[in-house]
């Protein structure tokens with residue numbers, strides 16, 4: 001099949017490369033010359049494990065190419081995916097649909113023959129209708145169908161998630177469009193990943209409801225963690241105790257510093273806006289958003305209290321800055337609020353992150369960055385682990401002990417054993433245990 005991706009960002013590139021690997025003929029389009037030039041030169045502009053190799057393999061096989069020329073790319077396509085950004089609109093938290101709308105208008109001008117137009121970007125309920133309206137306005141006789149096909153890719157595991165999804169959601173009631181989508185995803189249905197066909201609005205809402213539910217699950221266990229701390233319970237034991245109940249499930253029950261990233265914060269806010277517009281209040285999601293927001297700064301205060309309240313002029317070492325491991329993404333990372341809280345209290349923040357420092361430098365300016373985690377610990381009053389990168393799970397604890405001045409480790413991801421750390425004479429503070 002001929003597939004065209006509009007938008008060669010995270011979702012567009014991962015999806016494009018995976019479709020190419022399925023044997024389809026894929027063109028990835030982007031307005032950004034520099035990005036396309038880089039891709040043509042074999043450089044992948046984002047960090048995602050396995051993506052560079054996947055792209056290289058499919059470029060060699062002639063199944064994927066990159067271009068800034070939208071018109072011929074759309075004209076050739078059986079399916080055009082819109083995979084552009086939908087950031088939070090400044091001020092009101094609504095998803096900003098201007099890139100989606102622009103893509104729809106471009107597709108309308110360029111499409112040739114029956115074209116399936118698929119929104120892969122996360123878009124509020126009703127956006128499919130709007131895309132359809134925009135295209136029909138330019139091409140009243142156009143032969144096309146608009147489909148919603150949300151992605152459920154986790155950063156750092158996106159290729160695995162694309163190739164072995166729990167399910168594929170396809171929102172359309174057009175038989176030709178459904179047949180094309182089944183064909184596009186055929187290798188997956190052979191692997192027994194169910195393709196759920198539903199109406200377009202249901203597909204659009206599935207994405208938001210899914211992310212809001214996961215954000216709720218995390219926020220729930222985070223609050224239970226606070227209660228565990230006060231009552232002498234251990235949140236990891238409680239999480240295991242409830243998670244083995246199949247009705248609850250054990251995933252997304254890791255207590256931590258609060259969720260971040262490019263999806264949960266933005267999508268929960270957008271869901272609240274939709275709820276407002278349609279007058280169907282989502283009180284639970286509202287509470288989740290507020291609770292998570294407060295938690296990030298509270299985690300900064302937790303570190304301050306561990307040191308003993310006055311941190312003025314004291315060095316605090318932050319290990320891990322990205323919102324989760326295996327990504328360089330700093331968007332809405334809890335580390336931002338944690339570092340700022342420490343700095344507001346007068347601490348000198350030293351930081352190290354395996355991949356996130358280039359992006360971190362743009363958002364956290366007064367931090368002293370180190371290329372080595374141990375160097376970042378020189379003179380430190382405390383260390384706090386904010387992101388659970390594998391390399392922090394295997395720190396040389398003897399070296400840590402030798403470097404630390406204040407002998408405090410605040411492990412916001414619960415990756416260490418209390419006994420192991422306290423044996424070294426280092427005070428250990430985890431989350432909810």
Ligand code: UDX
Nearest residue numbers: 151152153154155252253254256259260261263323324
């Ligand atoms: C998420 C969804 O999982 C994915 O389906 C969707 O398409 C995009 O958003 P992603 O943002 O890449 O993916 O990361 P995810 O692994 O879901 O983690 C999100 C945040 O929640 C991270 O900050 C992570 O640290 C936090 N988290 C996750 C927890 O604090 N505890 C958990 O148990 C799980």
